[in-house]
Amino acid sequence: MPKVLQAVRGMNDILPEEAEVWEDLEERLVFWLKSYGYRPLRLPVVEPTSLFRRAIGESTDIVEKEMYAFTDNLNGEELTLRPEGTAGCVRAAIQHNMAAQVPKRLYYSGPMFRHERPQKGRYRQFNQFGVESLGFSGPDIDAEHILMLARLWDELGISDLVSLQLNNLGEVEERTCYREALVTWLAARQERLDEDSRRRLHSNPLRILDSKNPETQKLCRQAPQLVDYLGEKSRHHLKSVERFLRDAGVEYTVNPNLVRGLDYYNLTVYEWVTNSLGAQGTICAGGRYDGLFAQLGGKPTPAAGFAIGQERLLGVLANAGKLPEATTPNVYMAHQGEAAQRLAFSTAELLRDESLRVIVHCGGGGFKAQIKKADQSGADFAVIIGGDEVTDNTAQLKPLREMSGLEGSSYSSRQQCIPVARLADAIYDYYIGQSDDSD
Numbered sequence: 001m002p003k004v005l006q007a008v009r010g011m012n013d014i015l016p017e018e019a020e021v022w023e024d025l026e027e028r029l030v031f032w033l034k035s036y037g038y039r040p041l042r043l044p045v046v047e048p049t050s051l052f053r054r055a056i057g058e059s060t061d062i063v064e065k066e067m068y069a070f071t072d073n074l075n076g077e078e079l080t081l082r083p084e085g086t087a088g089c090v091r092a093a094i095q096h097n098m099a100a101q102v103p104k105r106l107y108y109s110g111p112m113f114r115h116e117r118p119q120k121g122r123y124r125q126f127n128q129f130g131v132e133s134l135g136f137s138g139p140d141i142d143a144e145h146i147l148m149l150a151r152l153w154d155e156l157g158i159s160d161l162v163s164l165q166l167n168n169l170g171e172v173e174e175r176t177c178y179r180e181a182l183v184t185w186l187a188a189r190q191e192r193l194d195e196d197s198r199r200r201l202h203s204n205p206l207r208i209l210d211s212k213n214p215e216t217q218k219l220c221r222q223a224p225q226l227v228d229y230l231g232e233k234s235r236h237h238l239k240s241v242e243r244f245l246r247d248a249g250v251e252y253t254v255n256p257n258l259v260r261g262l263d264y265y266n267l268t269v270y271e272w273v274t275n276s277l278g279a280q281g282t283i284c285a286g287g288r289y290d291g292l293f294a295q296l297g298g299k300p301t302p303a304a305g306f307a308i309g310q311e312r313l314l315g316v317l318a319n320a321g322k323l324p325e326a327t328t329p330n331v332y333m334a335h336q337g338e339a340a341q342r343l344a345f346s347t348a349e350l351l352r353d354e355s356l357r358v359i360v361h362c363g364g365g366g367f368k369a370q371i372k373k374a375d376q377s378g379a380d381f382a383v384i385i386g387g388d389e390v391t392d393n394t395a396q397l398k399p400l401r402e403m404s405g406l407e408g409s410s411y412s413s414r415q416q417c418i419p420v421a422r423l424a425d426a427i428y429d430y431y432i433g434q435s436d437d438s439d
């Protein structure tokens, strides 16, 4: 027997029931993004490896150990499956001169790849919905991003389950001075650092502030604070963002230890976190990256953005019982005989013209088996066509679910013979009866 193959560890199949929920969420996200004037952008999944090295930073976890990097056998190019979307978006903006005339509000979605240790909420292939606003220098766009996210959580019914952590990373020169002070201070207390933090002391010392080790966290609370190294302009930027948030009634916590795992950020950074997912609690993260365009060889262009982790957002929605219900068909068409099958095909098209979702039975079998399939499909109605119906150009309409529009006898015994041309109206009459009743 040939060996049965499995999906790659940390890369998941999203089966139909789940994929329907994903699509529903995606539709809502696109609607939400468009309501703020964001426009879509579709980017390659594979980019030159050097893009991520230069954008995300050589000494970050992502570049050091999580990238799916490979050499193209055919031409020797060094390529990487994108671990995130910001670098590719900025590369595309520079390549197509996108931010030159007008600032741009953009969004993208799709799979990202990081070779992490898989666990619940952490995958090697995961999906992000990302937003990048290019050419905006003020704190207003940072605030817009945060406020639009607050609205999204509200619309999805999970506001109570997420909270906002905010920080100000200042500018590069400010961080350089701070970095020196922090390294000197921590180096004098090295023995109290965990192994990972000791390793980071000279490669990426600010990430030590983000350590999950309780002892290191305790030490970091006494360490020099970045805020004391920020100039007036940087402080003012955060204060302005905070003012927008207060005006809109969005609660937040300023977390001086929030540093993010990608090196391109400056000034505003933030994470939306939840307790409802266990260890992987960040469902969305972002900030400002004014230096990235120049770093990648483009004209200096201020910019900011964020990305939502789609699996994690779905996890929060699932735990909160807020997942949308999967869409079921309105009608399943059962038929017997060649003429009936042809009438079923044409009738289904008539119903679809009226925006109904219709499955026509395929694969033969008797009426009993077909009605069973109709029931399993989740359809509200079976439409049954046999020889008599072909002669009269009619169909039997059989409700399959309890609906309040069907007064009197049990729904399963209610079956009506209806002219094909009137079928859609009859179905809508049932639905209207149902919604009138629930008003």
Ligand code: HAM
Pocket (backbone or CB within 6 Å): 083, 084, 085, 086, 114, 116, 121, 122, 123, 124, 125, 126, 127, 128, 130, 131, 132, 261, 262, 282, 283, 284, 285, 286, 287, 288, 304, 305, 306, 307, 308, 309, 310, 311, 312
């Ligand atoms: P990030 O914090 O690396 O930022 O990722 C954003 C979100 O993606 C995380 O908050 C999390 O929800 C989700 N995520 C990250 N890694 C995984 C994983 N292994 N499994 C499941 N979900 C994951 C960025 O990627 C930046 N590009 C965000 C950004 C856009 N900043 C400015 N613009």
